[in-house]
Amino acid sequence: MNTVVPAEAGVGGPREARAAAGDDVVLRAEHLSVVYDGERATRAVRDVTVELRRNEVLGIAGESGCGKSTLAYALMRMLRPPARLTAGTLEFRDRDGSPPVDVMALDGPELRHFRWTKLSMVFQSAMNALNPVTSLRKQFGDIFKTHVPEMGADEREERSRALLEMVGIDPGRVSGFPHELSGGMRQRVVIAMALALQPEIVIMDEPTTALDVVVQREILDEIERLREELGFSVVFITHDLSLLLEISDRLAVMYAGEIVEYAPSDQVARAPAHPYTLGLLESFPDMRGTRRQLHGIPGSPPDLRDDLLGCSFAPRCSFAFDPCAIVDPVLGPRFPVLGTGLDPSSPPAHAVHVPGDGDAWTVACHLHDPTRCPSEPPAALRGGAHGAAGTEQA
Ligand SMILES: Nc1ncnc2c1ncn2[C@@H]1O[C@H](COP(=O)(O)OP(=O)(O)OP(=O)(O)O)[C@@H](O)[C@H]1O
Numbered sequence: 001m002n003t004v005v006p007a008e009a010g011v012g013g014p015r016e017a018r019a020a021a022g023d024d025v026v027l028r029a030e031h032l033s034v035v036y037d038g039e040r041a042t043r044a045v046r047d048v049t050v051e052l053r054r055n056e057v058l059g060i061a062g063e064s065g066c067g068k069s070t071l072a073y074a075l076m077r078m079l080r081p082p083a084r085l086t087a088g089t090l091e092f093r094d095r096d097g098s099p100p101v102d103v104m105a106l107d108g109p110e111l112r113h114f115r116w117t118k119l120s121m122v123f124q125s126a127m128n129a130l131n132p133v134t135s136l137r138k139q140f141g142d143i144f145k146t147h148v149p150e151m152g153a154d155e156r157e158e159r160s161r162a163l164l165e166m167v168g169i170d171p172g173r174v175s176g177f178p179h180e181l182s183g184g185m186r187q188r189v190v191i192a193m194a195l196a197l198q199p200e201i202v203i204m205d206e207p208t209t210a211l212d213v214v215v216q217r218e219i220l221d222e223i224e225r226l227r228e229e230l231g232f233s234v235v236f237i238t239h240d241l242s243l244l245l246e247i248s249d250r251l252a253v254m255y256a257g258e259i260v261e262y263a264p265s266d267q268v269a270r271a272p273a274h275p276y277t278l279g280l281l282e283s284f285p286d287m288r289g290t291r292r293q294l295h296g297i298p299g300s301p302p303d304l305r306d307d308l309l310g311c312s313f314a315p316r317c318s319f320a321f322d323p324c325a326i327v328d329p330v331l332g333p334r335f336p337v338l339g340t341g342l343d344p345s346s347p348p349a350h351a352v353h354v355p356g357d358g359d360a361w362t363v364a365c366h367l368h369d370p371t372r373c374p375s376e377p378p379a380a381l382r383g384g385a386h387g388a389a390g391t392e393q394a
Pocket residue numbers: 036042044062063064065066067068069070071082124239304
């Protein structure tokens with residue numbers, strides 16, 4: 001029987017402390033859709049609504065190709081052809097209380113300013129993209145020259161050294177080159193670069209995937225320490241759901257370009273509501289929990305160039321039932337109350353739900369929609385044993 005021990009706290013501190021630090025929204029994306037144009041367009045991000053709160057870590061999980069990086073580029077306003085934003089709004093709220101910024105309306109210098117001073121990104125595989133033959137001094141210096149042209153050479157040097165020190169690297173290394181550093185050190189450098197202009201939000205796309213587990217742990221601890229010290233919010237992207245459950249406050253699980261589950265991480269750890277989330281949980285070893293059997297998810301994700309009918313996960317879902325093949329489920333509240341059964345007197349909350357609303361626990365699955373599924377979802381999807389997946393039918 002498989003169990004997942006929920007992490008009581010994120011790396012370095014209880015989640016309650018983060019909530020107390022303020023739960024106001026710093027970035028809100030609504031109904032984002034992105035396609036890659038081509039002979040047959042790829043619908044890489046489909047109607048995604050997410051919000052990031054100040055001081056929180058929002059995790060984005062999902063298998064390779066589900067649209068995580070594309071979403072990150074969209075949030076960063078860095079999509080380049082053939083990628084094209086086809087719909088959506090993006091609003092940023094500064095900590096200084098100034099009016100909300102319509103990020104989609106920014107252009108030219110305003111957009112460049114927004115990109116690195118308000119929102120920065122650690123790109124997927126960035127540590128391998130550092131120019132190996134350019135000194136760290138020059139690479140840090142270029143960031144300051146571009147974004148803070150008035151900064152003098154002495155201050156650039158001082159700030160570059162301080163940034164290295166901040167991520168645990170000897171400041172004397174500023175004269176060195178990336179090829180002289182280990183993978184973990186290069187990743188620290190990349191993180192320091194993302195933090196160089198003290199942004200309010202850092203998007204980290206698979207920042208630890210290429211590192212061994214010991215170095216991965218060090219980097220995660222480092223990120224958490226810096227976050228507590230500097231007070232920025234993080235969007236943390238990885239395919240490793242068990243890692244995200246440990247380090248994130250809330251979680252968005254993506255499948256085939258859509259968010260299929262969106263909830264506080266500790267609750268997902270106890271009882272994933274979407275069959276895909278359950279499958280992901282059973283595909284990765286628990287970072288600090290008990291040993292358990294790993295299953296994997298049968299089949300593979302759909303081709304995002306195809307027209308998808310019904311629930312895109314249905315062909316791989318052992319709980320699929322009639323509506324799944326024809327009706328695409330929308331994000332709605334999870335099955336009413338853990339294990340208590342349906343309350344026939346209350347109307348289906350799907351009708352009034354706003355995606356990404358507050359602490360709501362939302363899931364795009366017909367099993368949780370009382371109008372389509374008259375019985376309770378399977379035990380595995382409402383707090384039962386995770387090991388029941390694949391053996392129990394709706
Ligand atoms: N430049 C491109 N041109 C065409 N299609 C693309 C391009 N980049 C990505 N895609 C497609 O968009 C979809 C989403 O890709 P994306 O890189 O966002 O996924 P991901 O979740 O970040 O995957 P990974 O975990 O492998 O990094 C995939 O189907 C991918 O093939």
